[in-house]
Amino acid sequence: MKCNSKTEKQLYTEKKSLADFKVGVDNVIFSVDTQHNRLLVLLRKRKEEPYENSWSLPGTLVRQGESLQDAAYRSLAEKIRVNNLYLEQLYTFGAPGRDPRESPESFGVRYLSVSYFALVRYEEAELIAKPSVNLAWYQVKEVPQLAFDHSQILEYGYRRLKNKLEYSPIAFDVLPEKFTLNDLYQLYCTVLGENFSDYSNFRSRLLKLGFLLDTGVKVSRGAGRPAALYSFDKVAFMPFKDKPLVFI
Amino acid sequence: MKCNSKTEKQLYTEKKSLADFKVGVDNVIFSVDTQHNRLLVLLRKRKEEPYENSWSLPGTLVRQGESLQDAAYRSLAEKIRVNNLYLEQLYTFGAPGRDPRESPESFGVRYLSVSYFALVRYEEAELIAKPSVNLAWYQVKEVPQLAFDHSQILEYGYRRLKNKLEYSPIAFDVLPEKFTLNDLYQLYCTVLGENFSDYSNFRSRLLKLGFLLDTGVKVSRGAGRPAALYSFDKVAFMPFKDKPLVFI
């Protein structure tokens, strides 16, 4: 009895001042244009208030019955057609006032952003053209000031990308089924910068790990000796899962 | 004109099915009882539905005008008095149906949990006794099945704790101002397990890094040679910030 009444009173006191949230997901979608050695991020020009005409991360609000990851995936799929990608949750930004729509008159409705980080294959990523949405790949180094706190989110995502690349096999989610060791190296170079490792050391380290299969097929790209095509062996990689593994 | 009407229509379509969220924070609060070599996590026994009488992670719902981190901190401060702690965001769990209060009749109100991970100093952490809340330190190895998806959150937090300890100086947030190298070693042992590193190697590796200051003071604990007290030099640590640093 006593306990029950206390709980209800407590509930009442708390509920009085609870915030109501709209939850959005914002995607930091990276891709690597290995042809031109460019690390790209997908941006969308806002056509509505707030921050009209500012560039922003593509995102969406979460719908009824939809999981956060589903919302992130839907938002991505609405903007680009892509088969190969890596997607993971990044961070949740929810400081009061991060969205100007949180007006004082709106009785405490808050806008919370669960950000997701994605890496997609550039060569196959096809932007879905719509007159209403203005999408563009931006070089990460050349991104302008973004709407909301999206600059901060992007920076956070960029750090995560570099870490992920060093410690997990996300590169293989975005490379073709068969790739040359140079393809792989170029990807690492573009994301991590030129001087992360010597090619020959990179090469021998990866081959020694034993989860890259030589397919026997060779491919010639212009002048020079033809390169061997490798494939990523998921089974051989299993023992490395959850272990601190360094790719660089 | 055309563009405006399209935007409004779009907004309408979206809004129809948007989810409304209550946002909670759940804290995975760890502490290390070095006396008994135990890694502990703070749990709360639920006195209300749902999951009445189950153990759960302590948490709270986010209030108006309150940031996520503030809510996490408030929830922690309501349960334990502590001066030294490390606190960071862990992950956001928001799958539909994760909270039984999301009844079909509630018109899509969702319960989202932003989890936080904390490490506090066990020796000074004083549980705030209240008849209405049942708090206890549990050994991580002996935690029972928890309410909601809290077992999953705990597991996630435990992984993060181990990683953080290996790569960042969070141990010094929770050790006393002056500590012996053995205090530090015991902390690492308790969290990471006995066989993570030889004491003498641990010792020389850390001292070589140069951010541990010998205070000159010695302390004797029972038998054996007195140990030197060290302090963590934040300034000397600066160059290592943001660099991949291995403590183990």
Next chain:
DNA sequence: ACAAAAGTGTTTTTTATACACCCATGC
């Protein structure tokens, strides 16, 4: 033949790991 790209090997340096041993104190 020679430039260009792929691939191999070797040397040096640094870091990790495993121990053996010395030092200072309480009892």
Next chain:
DNA sequence: GCATGGGTGTATAAAAAACACTTTTGT
């Protein structure tokens, strides 16, 4: 003096980094 915990050093193995060299192709 000897058990106990604190602290130092050394020998070996493994990994990282630097770089020289060979191999195979297109032109």
